[in-house]
Amino acid sequence: MHLTAPAPGRRTAVRDADGMAVASFVLGLLGLLVLNVFLGPIAVALAAVALWRGTARRGRALLGLGLGVADLVVLVVAMQWSDTISWSL
Template sequence: MALTAPTTNTPSATPSATPSDARRRDADGMAVASFVLGLIGLLLFNAVFGPCAIILGALAIARQTQRRGRALLGLALGVADVILLIVLVTLDNSVFWQFG
């Protein structure tokens, strides 16, 4: 009588993610990053954060994120950052601003 190991047909504990799931998760991350960069860009480094927010927001929308509202808000904040930069350069010949 030979001893054999019992076989189990249970699925693995961690299901593998499909490439479309990973791509959607990346797009959701881009939407959040766009919003955060656009918001921070209103106060700091609008010359850098504004265009980054615009690019990330557009990429998130193009990749069909589930956080479309956040991507659109990040896109709008990025545009506001660039407009603020243009206004500051026009009025002060400077890219910096302060309260008071």
């Protein structure tokens, strides 16, 4: 059995995807508290790119995706509840 190290470009791409997965999780979590109209879509996009690139932190990317979607759902519910285009605490 012959083991070889991954190509340097592949290692960097996975590390970048791992960073995107963590960033999507953090932004999705923060988006539940503040600026969900901006942070929600960014979290969704980062999670999608991280999953597409094959991140090793798949669970974190999926959590970021779920939290990003939850940010947008909270925004829509708050807008419906207050009958406005935006909401505030």
